[in-house]
Amino acid sequence: MDAGTAPPAPEGLEREIAELLERERFDPPAEFAERALLSDPKVFQEAAADPEAWWERHAGDLHWFERWHTVLDESEAPFYRWFDGGTLNASYNCLDRHVEAGDGDRVAFHWRGEEGEERDLTYADLHRDVQRLANALKDRGVGRGDVVGIYLPMIPEVVVAMLACARIGAPHNVVFGGFSPDSVKERMRFSEAKVLITADGARRKGKVAPVKAAVEEILAELPSIETVVVVKNTGGETPMTEGRDVWFHEALEAAGAECPAERLDAEHPLYVLYTSGSTAKPKGILHTTGGYLTGVAATTKYVFDLRPEEDVFWCSADVGWVTGHSYIVYGPLMNGVTSVMYEGAPDYPGKDIWWELCARYGVTVFYTAPTAIRSCMKWGAAHPAKHDLSKLRLLGSVGEPINPKAWVWYHKVIGGEGCPIVDTWWQTETGHIMITPLPGIAATKPGSAMSPFPGIDAAVVDEQGNETEGQGLLVLRRPWPGMLRTLY
Structure with missing residues (x-):
């Protein structure tokens, strides 16, 4: 959609959406399919024939x-081991190899604060800060196997801390x-975290919440926490305990550069991440390094058809969820992709902020949740119509099933009827996308996640375990690289 394009009148848009809902399938645009990284359906047969080789x-x-x-050690199933004997490092794969390849000046994140602040961080910037923070943690006794808690808003320091x-x-x-701080206490206690990285405060819709002051109340109940690293984010008054607490920027300044x-x-x-607790008490999911990175790297590349030299990717999730960790x-x-990170809510400072940022940064691939899409529907098509969304070429949905009407609105109003939609199913336990259309291959159906990603063996079965064409239980019949290893 080009900037200034008048949206259809509400009744006209409803009529157009109703007409689109009558279509059974939506083929990928011919130009998209021609350029897609995966465009031959044979990829499914190839992966199914030898998933380990894939x-x-x-x-x-x-x-x-x-x-x-x-590749896959099944000797102690269901405790599978992937790429046994191999050694690697997630931080190196995210940063060093791009810097060494000459891409250090590429923007890793266009960050936008709630009140309009902007920071562009290159791969070299992240590489520099990650090394210094890693040394600062080592200087405070953190080593292999020690858990570090991170309780931060959507600011670039959360990425630096993770890496x-x-x-x-x-x-x-x-x-x-x-x-809440009680949730932090529960998760830090269970994981016996040695360090907590947090912020002085966080902003939400124009208000500032004093994060460190709130956390202070529960630290006395966490004897395993030896150090608290505090990011100066809002500049508010912050209680600091001498000998235990250190400012993030001061820790970096004092640490070695390499x-x-x-x-x-x-x-x-690699990390522990607690589930949302929607079905029971939150569980600490443990993901390891080699398999998780393999599954996440491959799905990011092929589900979103990403070209690092051309694309600007925006996953609107929060880093505190698995979607943020992985995507x-x-x-x-x-x-090696350039991404957008936004600190605030989708309706602050205005209900068009997402689309303003898509236009400003030239977002080509956008990944969000159906709940957010339905909110945008309620706010009206006039908001995205204010901005030039013509660079968008692929849309994604994650986190819950998307109803067909929301899917079609997304396709029509945001994608201008020219963007494939990848409706993805996965969860904290799976680590990465499991069921999804491949955008250069699938004729998509509104409200359907379509097919397992190549290399994933999924089926729908009845109560007796027999495959069924109707409703049933979703089962995963073979191990996959990003699967959880255990509960922490």
């Missing part, structure tokens, strides 16, 4: 210090910034 090929796209001797942990083999435990990435076993723990941090950075 995943091994994609593991080869990563940097390894030492190559694996076994600094990964660099030295310290599993990170990120807590969604909207959760920190070689640790050579870590493929099965070394804001690890996936895009491993692929």
Whole structure:
């Protein structure tokens, strides 16, 4: 949609959406299919014929210090080991190899604050800050296997913190910034975190919440926390305990500039992330390094058809959820892509802020949740119509099923009827996308996630375990690289 294009009158738009809902399938645009990274349906047969070879090929796209001797070790099933014997580092794969390839000046994140602040961080910028924070953590006794808690808003320092942990083999435990201090306490206690990285405050819709002051109340109940690193984010008055607390910027200034990435076993723990608790008490999901990175890198590249030299990717999730881990941090950075990160809500300071940022940064691939799409529908098509969305070429949906009407509105109003939509199914436990259309191949159906990603063996079965064409239970019949290893 070009800027200034008048949206149809509400009754006209409803009529057009109703007509589109009568279509059974939506083919990818011919130009998109011609250029797509995957455009031949034979890829499904190839992966199904030898899934281990398929995943091994994609593991080869990563940097390894030492190559694996076994792709998949099933000797202690269901505790599978992927790329056994291999060593690598997530931080190195996200940063060093791009800098070494001459792409250090490429923007990694266009960050936008709630009140209009802007920061562009290149791969070289991240590489510099990650090394210094990694050294600062080491200076405070953090080493391989020590858990580091992260409780930050959507600011670039959250990415630096995650990758600094990964660099030295310290599993990170990120807590969604909207959760209460009691949720932080529960997650830090269970994981026996040694360090907590937080902020002085966080902003939401023009208001400032004093984060560190709130966390202060629960730190006395967390004897494992030896150090608290505080990002000066809002500049508010902040309680600091001498000997335990340190400002983020001061820690970086005092730390050494170079920190070689640790050579870590493929099965070394990368992070702990607690589930939302929607079905039971939150569970600490443990993801390891080699398999997770392989699955996330491959799905990021092929589901979103990403070309790092051309695309600007925006996943609107929060880093505190698995979608943010996989498709804001690890996936895009491993692929050397430029991304957008926004601190605020989709309706602040105005209900058109998302579309303003899409136009400003030239977003080509946009990935969001159906709840957000339905909110945008309610606010009206006039808001996106104010901005030039013509660079968008692919849209995505994540987090819950998308109803057909929301899908068609997304297709019509945001995509201008020219963008394939990848409706993705996966969850914290799977680590990466499992069921999705491939945008250069699939004739998509509104409200359907379509087919398993190549290399994923999924089926719908009845109560007796027999495959069925109707409703039933979704089962995953073979291990996949990004699967959880255990509960922490």
